[in-house]
Amino acid sequence: MKILKPSNMKRCIGCYSCSLACARNVHKSLSWKRSGIRIHSSGGISTGYEATVCLACDPPPCAPVCPTEALRPRKGGGVIFKEKLCIHCGECATACPVEAIYFDPVKKIPVFCIHCGRCVSFCPHDCLEMAEPSKEDGNE
């Protein structure tokens, strides 16, 4: 299964179209944060932009820490979330080594990239792509 990769972030112009698209289409919200992909400048805009996004770890370190199995490994990397089972403890967000899980303070649930690719077509600079995971993408 393909995963979302921010492969060309050197090209990023910081328009946030990707985050806004994910928030809008996946999370039915208007937000910079309630989005699976979050864009940051690291030290002011002159240093360029980075994307924080689920790396589709295989196996994912966030899933085993979930006490209720609300997060389960997804085939091909990443995780699947069952909201009904979530007890809102936030452990998953703490366990993510790259801070790709945003623990939404209002809904009290983890927000992360589900690798659906809906943000890709909104990036005007082709920074993002859906691609097969390569060896170094997983943890193996």
Next chain:
Amino acid sequence: MNSMFKVLVVDLSRKKSKVEYFDTRKTWIGGSGLAAGLFEHFADFDADPFHPDQPLILAIGPLTGLFPLMSKTIMSFMSPYNGQYAESHGGGRSALALRFAGYDALVVTGRARKLTCLGFGSQEINIQDVHYLKGMDIFRTGKVLRGLKPRNPGHRSILRIGPAGENRISYACVNVDTYRHFGRMGGGAVMGAKNLKGIIISGDSTQDLPHGRIKEYNKVYREIYSTVTESGAVRKYHNLGTPENLIPLNELRALPWRNLQSTHDPEIESISGEKFADDLLLRQVACAGCPVGCIHIGLLRERFGHEHEYLYRQVSYDYEPIFGMGSMLGITSAPGVLTLLEEVEKLGLDAISAGVALAWATEALEKGVVGIDQTIVDLQFGNVQAYVQALTHLAGQDNEFYLELGKGALVAAEKYGGEDFACVLGQEMAGYATGENYFVSQALGFRHSHLDTGAYSFDQEEQARDIHKSIDYMQSQEIYRILMCSVAGCLFGRKAYPKETILKALNSTGLDYSEQELDQAVQAIQAHRWAIKFRTGFNPDEIKIPGRFLEVETWKGRTDPDYLFKLKEKYQEVLRTLAEKHVFTTNGDQE
């Protein structure tokens, strides 16, 4: 539809804030309209621009964050340049940050005891002491402010002023997120007078999408997004960006050179958009929420050692800054223009106003109207290093001459002489010497900006010397632009946002205006803005059109003074009639 405007009101004198709600969405729409409405509510029309009670207002629009290119914030204040109501528009991340902080507008009143930074997000407000930043330039200030609260990297907007703002230069600007500005008319000086060095807006909350209309909203979004990213009309702003106009305007004999002594120069190639793009363009960046990405960042490489030792800086450039710090000062090297732009940025001056003011000073020195004891440096067109020094003197108000020049070229000229060659039309001219319509439009325009009515385009039409057609053109453009600025969209998105599209977008988000209601609201905003401008001292009869503009030679030939003055006369009447339509409700008595 009836969601009220939510406004954060911060009083720096008392260090207290409150959240106020205004049930006036249908009347003020947002952006320019809202800013003018809030100004009427909060300002003291008769007090000095630097009076602590005067508000500094930031307003966004109903479509901010919801649609592409809806990325502008409208700043309004009493201008220290002319003592009148003024508006300035800025981008960067400011608009979306304010939206996600949860407010439609911010109003800052009072004056802090010590130099202060105001930081806020959806759940915090910090009024922070930054006395240690006194006199610090824009770049170092930015570095320090990035360490202050609220901490929310990438999702904050940082507004800041430099020494020019602290010293209350009449055209000190406000830097937004390093590469954008609230320029002209002295918003930076108003912040300086409030002892407000910076504003940090953290966009940390999440909002709901329009209830019950998500399908419709997503459809309209898609349509607009495709127009923006696929139609060539908007793409030009991304490619060469606005500097693509340098060569065409030079060819039209409409690009001001050396204090408008000429409108054409064979050296244009050395500072053209193409030159910048080929040799110096590092990359482009965007305002948040705008896929166009028109902000061009140039690389300034400088040798500092005997061997191959270089340092580099990133400097943003655009058409108008290249005019202000380039052609107007006779600079014919692109790195030279970047050197000056970086300097002007560092000090927190407006690049256009400062350039035009220094161009006047250069000619004044050349003609012996002023001496080197006044200018301190030997100003000469084309001399980059002389202008670097002069900018520092200007921002630092190093002597009486620079103090006067910091109030505007015409103010200095009134004192020292040389009024006929001060290129001032209400404020220092913008970079379009296209002809009479533009000269009158900038002189009398609401913001004294080329963007008020776009009359520089009308100058290029065949009937360019028809008073009625010109006024119709300017009025219809003004009406459309007020609408665009009230929804707080970027004017570069004009092609993607005809009125029908704006109406569709508003309706898809649950703001149900009929076309007629929207038209009426915009007309009322237009009248209201003009009424406040007149009420705060705007008198078109007193606005001069200096002699230099009558000598200008464009592709049409010389300026026709007869047409120009007749147009001015007629346009004044139109504006007066407009202003009379507004009845003040909250502030002050009617005159």
